[in-house]
Amino acid sequence: MGEVVNSEKQPAVCRVCREEAAVEEGLCAACLLRAYRAAQRLAKRAQLAPPAVPISEDGILTAEEVAARLRVDKSTVYRLIRAGELRAVKVGRRSLVRGSALDRFVVEHRTRRIA
Numbered sequence: 001m002g003e004v005v006n007s008e009k010q011p012a013v014c015r016v017c018r019e020e021a022a023v024e025e026g027l028c029a030a031c032l033l034r035a036y037r038a039a040q041r042l043a044k045r046a047q048l049a050p051p052a053v054p055i056s057e058d059g060i061l062t063a064e065e066v067a068a069r070l071r072v073d074k075s076t077v078y079r080l081i082r083a084g085e086l087r088a089v090k091v092g093r094r095s096l097v098r099g100s101a102l103d104r105f106v107v108e109h110r111t112r113r114i115a
């Protein structure tokens with residue numbers, strides 16, 4: 001809106017409600033309280049439902065990183081790749097594994113439910 005925000009003594013305006021008021025971090029007291037309560041709700045929700053942690057973000061992993069995540073030896077990873085059980089991407093001489101491929105591998109290799 002073409003207003004020049006001057007850092008020198010200007011009446012402080014809440015960046016949420018645009019009310020002129022005594023502000024802290026750009027918020028008026030009312031908006032500050034609202035933001036604080038929203039943060040509290042979010043924290044509570046995060047506590048109730050901890051986010052599912054995927055084995056990997058969908059990045060690209062080296063054989064070493066795959067081995068570490070699966071808690072197996074690197075040679076096992078290469079064997080799985082050669083056997084076609086774990087899809088890999090060949091980049092030069094290196095075999096890299098997409099995070100999503102690793103997640104799929106884990107899902108596909110779940111043991112059957114017993115009883």
Ligand SMILES: [Zn+2]
Nearest residue numbers: 014017028031
């Ligand atoms: Zn406000």
